[in-house]
Each structure stands twice: as C-alpha cells, then as structure tokens.
Amino acid sequence: MADRLTQLQDAVNKQADNFTNSLGILQQCATPTPFNGLGAHPSGKSQSATPQPQQQQQIQQQHEDHTSLFAQLIARTAKDIEILIDSLPAEESSSELQASSLQKLEKDNQEAAQKLEDVVQQGEAILQEIQSALHDIAQSQLEIQKLEVTAANSNSYIAHAAAH
Missing domain, CATH: 1.20.5 (Single alpha-helices involved in coiled-coils or other helix-helix interfaces)
Structure with a gap:
C-alpha cells in the first residue's frame, strides 16, 4: 500500500508541475491586451510593437499546440490520480481485510x-x-x-x- 501512496504522491506532484508549466506557457504566449490609460507612453503610442500577421499566426499556432499538449497532460495525470485513488483499500474494510488476509497467509x-x-x-x-x-x-x-x-x-x- 505504501507503494501506491508513493505513486499517488508522485502523480499529484506531476499534476502540480503540469499546472505550473501551463500557467507559465500561458503567461509567455499570451498577447498583450491594452488597458485604457495603462502602459501608454506620453505620446499616446503603445509601448510594444504589434506583431506582423504571419508572426501572429505562428504565435497563435504555438499557443494552440501548447494548450492542447497541457490539456492532454493534465487530463491524463488526473485520470492516473483517479485510478490510483480507486486502487487504495477502503478504510472501513481494511482491518477485516487484513485479518482475513493474515488467516489465509497463515493457512498457506x-x-x-x-x-x-x-x-x-x-x-x-x-x-x-x-x-x-x-x-x-x-x-x-x-x-x-x-x-x-x-x-x-x-x-x-x-x-x-x-x-x-
């Protein structure tokens, strides 16, 4: 059972990494959104240059690829966590299960x-x-x-x- 708990802890840590990395990619790939009155130079022009349409398409494709990848990783890891949780013995039956298992082992x-x-x-x-x-x-x-x-x-x- 300790092995299953270790696997579960590793899966939870992996899921936390997936969330952290996906947020980092979102932050990196997100296009800047102008807010009224914020981030503008005194001349009234925006501080960042607008990317060309071809660059925008590449950035958009990269963003979609990353989104798909992290969605798959998060879903797969969530399923692994669910399977590991389901494989753990129920708390109520654990003492009864241990007693019957011990009797069987003694007989064997x-x-x-x-x-x-x-x-x-x-x-x-x-x-x-x-x-x-x-x-x-x-x-x-x-x-x-x-x-x-x-x-x-x-x-x-x-x-x-x-x-x-």
Missing part, C-alpha cells in the same frame, strides 16, 4: 511447511537407501578383493607345488 504457510516436511522426509528416506546401497557395494568390493587375493595365493601355491 502451514500447508507449505507440511509439504516441505514431507519432502524432507522423502529425501532422508532416499538418502538412507543410497547409503545402504553404497555400503552393500563397498562390502561386495571388499569380498571380491579378498577372493581375488585368495585365488592369486592359491594359484601361486599350486604353481609352486607343481614346480617341485
């Missing part, structure tokens, strides 16, 4: 522990069988070596007796 944990214990017992049984088989193999090899030594001694005794 007990089942997993039982399965693990069963697998460990099976592994120990297989290990016993392997150790027993290795012991039998070692005993058989020792008996074969004894028989080979006995047979070699018998053959050398017979060969020695036959030579005399």
Whole structure:
C-alpha cells in the first residue's frame, strides 16, 4: 500500500508541475491586451510593437499546440490520480481485510511447511537407501578383493607345488 501512496504522491506532484508549466506557457504566449490609460507612453503610442500577421499566426499556432499538449497532460495525470485513488483499500474494510488476509497467509504457510516436511522426509528416506546401497557395494568390493587375493595365493601355491 505504501507503494501506491508513493505513486499517488508522485502523480499529484506531476499534476502540480503540469499546472505550473501551463500557467507559465500561458503567461509567455499570451498577447498583450491594452488597458485604457495603462502602459501608454506620453505620446499616446503603445509601448510594444504589434506583431506582423504571419508572426501572429505562428504565435497563435504555438499557443494552440501548447494548450492542447497541457490539456492532454493534465487530463491524463488526473485520470492516473483517479485510478490510483480507486486502487487504495477502503478504510472501513481494511482491518477485516487484513485479518482475513493474515488467516489465509497463515493457512498457506502451514500447508507449505507440511509439504516441505514431507519432502524432507522423502529425501532422508532416499538418502538412507543410497547409503545402504553404497555400503552393500563397498562390502561386495571388499569380498571380491579378498577372493581375488585368495585365488592369486592359491594359484601361486599350486604353481609352486607343481614346480617341485
């Protein structure tokens, strides 16, 4: 849940940035509007020069592009914020939900522990069988070596007796 809250805080901060940037663009792109008696020189002429019609069209197009861009950003971020808020658990059911979730986790944990214990017992049984088989193999090899030594001694005794 903390992760969702962090995401929500980030989205709110992003929305604040969107609003701030859109206001800055509006301030930058807005055409000056004359007020009666304000901003005029004593000669009666306005202080700023009027842009040419082509420049006005470019400025107007830029303004519309920025308006569209920031409208999309603000709408998308607002939707993201709404989705994040909807994904948060309800306050009333949170303790009940936590209790049932905890019980389910405990049950799952007990089942997993039982399965693990069963697998460990099976592994120990297989290990016993392997150790027993290795012991039998070692005993058989020792008996074969004894028989080979006995047979070699018998053959050398017979060969020695036959030579005399």
